[in-house]
Amino acid sequence: xxxxxxxxxxxxxxxxxxxxxxxxxxxxxxxxxxxxxxxxxxxxxxxxxxxxxxxxxxxxxxxxxxxxxxxxxxxxxxxxxxxxxxxxxxxxxxxxxxxxxxxxxxxxxxxxxxxxxxxxxxxxxxxxxxxxxxxxxxxxxxxxxxxxxxxxxxxxxxxxxxxxxxxxxxxxxxxxxxxxxxxxxxxxxxxxxxxxxxxxxxxxxxxxxxxxxxxxxxxxxxxxxxxxxxxxxxxxxxxxxxxxxxxxxxxxxxxxxxxxxxxxxxxxxxxxxx
Numbered sequence: 630x631x632x633x634x635x636x637x638x639x640x641x642x643x644x645x646x647x648x649x650x651x652x653x654x655x656x657x658x659x660x661x662x663x664x665x666x667x668x669x670x671x672x673x674x675x676x677x678x679x680x681x682x683x684x685x686x687x688x689x690x691x692x693x694x695x696x697x698x699x700x701x702x703x704x705x706x707x708x709x710x711x712x713x714x715x716x717x718x719x720x721x722x723x724x725x726x727x728x729x730x731x732x733x734x735x736x737x738x739x740x741x742x743x744x745x746x747x748x749x750x751x752x753x754x755x756x757x758x759x760x761x762x763x764x765x766x767x768x769x770x771x772x773x774x775x776x777x778x779x780x781x782x783x784x785x786x787x788x789x790x791x792x793x794x795x796x797x798x799x800x801x802x803x804x805x806x807x808x809x810x811x812x813x814x815x816x817x818x819x820x821x822x823x824x825x826x827x828x829x830x831x832x833x834x835x836x837x838x839x840x841x842x843x844x845x846x847x848x849x850x851x852x853x854x855x856x857x858x859x860x861x862x863x864x865x866x867x868x869x870x871x872x873x874x875x876x877x878x879x880x881x882x883x884x885x886x887x888x889x890x891x892x893x894x895x896x897x898x899x900x901x902x903x
Contacts, residue, residue, distance in 0.1 A: 633726040633754045634779055634802040637676055638837045638858055649674060649898045650839055651891055652730065652863030654681035654697035654707025655714055657870055662879040663701065664714050666870070666887050668813035671725045673888035674895025679757065679861060682711055682731030691760050693864040696871060708739045712751045719752035726782060728755035728802070733769065741769055745776040755779035755802045763795045770799050781805050784830055786822070793833050803837040803859065804830055808844075824856040847897030854901025862894055 641648045650672075651670055656663045681694070683701040690698065715727055724737055729748065736758070738745050748756075756773055763782070770780040779802030786807070788796055797804065808823045827838050839859030844850055846865070853860045867888055873879070873886040 632779060632802065633724060634677070634728070634782040636724070636761060637726050638803065641676055642837075642858065645902055647850075647857055647898050647901055648837070648839065648859035649850065649891075649895050650677040650679055650841070650861035651675040651894070652679040652681060652841075652861060653693065653866055653870075653887070654683060654693075654701050656683060656701035656704055657681075657697040657867070658700045658874060658877070658879050658883070659704040659797060660706065660710060660714075662883055663706070664717065665884050667714055667718055668721065669884055669888050670891060671722055673891035675725070675891055677728065677859070679725045679728045679730045679863065680711065680715065682708065682729055682735050684732045684735055686734070687732060691864055693867040693871070697867040700870075700877070708735050708744070709747075711833075712747050712753075715748075715751040717754055717764075723752075726754040727752065728757055728779075729753055730757040730759075732760050733758050736769065740901050741772060745772060745778065749776050749778060753778060755781050757781045757783070757805060759783060763798060766799050774799065776811055779803075783807055784826075790829070790833075793830065797834050797836075800834070800836065803839050805861070806830060806835060806838055806840050806857070808840050808842045808853070824851065827856045836866040847893045850894050851901045852896035854898045860898060860901075865894075866890060 638648055653666055683698040683706050687695055761769055773780045781802045782796050782800040783805050784796050831836050837858035839855045839861055840857040841861035844853055844860050844862050855857045869886045869890045873883040
């Protein structure tokens with residue numbers, strides 16, 4: 630069965646360019662605005678959407694993504710509301726992949742079996758759960774695969790050739806390469822090293838490899854997209870939301886601020902291999 634994720638990577642590869650993945654936090658800065666942003670992303674140029682599950686105690690998020698999660702939680706965002714947003718999105722878009730990204734606690738609190746049933750029914754295509762290592766595959770990874778939801782694993786600069794096969798085992802959809810050690814939002818210091826790491830990972834798997842962390846501009850996207858099958862931007866988008874707010878509340882320019890940035894990033898990936 631061809632999934633939305635596989636179909637989108639194949640489509641972009643046929644066009645000679647990487648996939649543009651955009652991370653937004655569900656419910657940031659409020660439910661209505663967050664929903665409007667979600668619906669606006671594909672037309673702005675997003676090929677795939679990583680949809681953040683707000684969590685009070687993130688461990689790998691930099692300040693931009695942490696603040697987005699805090700705004701969403703303060704606005705009353707819940708897992709049920711997040712899944713409801715995906716359900717509403719699917720009424721008008723049945724092709725753009727949606728990957729829920731975050732931490733295991735909200736899923737565990739919801740109940741794994743109930744969550745997987747609800748996520749599949751809503752139209753979720755994949756999961757990225759950053760605090761579940763391969764040793765915990767029985768907890769969520771394998772049940773998710775059985776439910777027809779891809780489980781995307783993270784590889785990092787410290788994932789050596791001995792560890793990599795373990796990371797890739799049971800991974801599906803694509804491999805998410807974290808371009809640096811540390812948290813989201815930092816700058817990439819060595820683009821060449823990222824390219825070398827992507828080539829190394831591709832020697833171990835036929836899955837597409839997408840790069841995230843540190844990609845902020847269209848130029849960054851173009852550089853990373855030379856080697857990667859996809860590039861993912863998150864902190865810059867969360868910051869675009871933050872910078873559009875007035876007294877912490879959405880303004881008439883909030884959605885437009887996000888779509889303008891995403892359009893610029895989309896232009897970057899389209900010249901990555903020109």
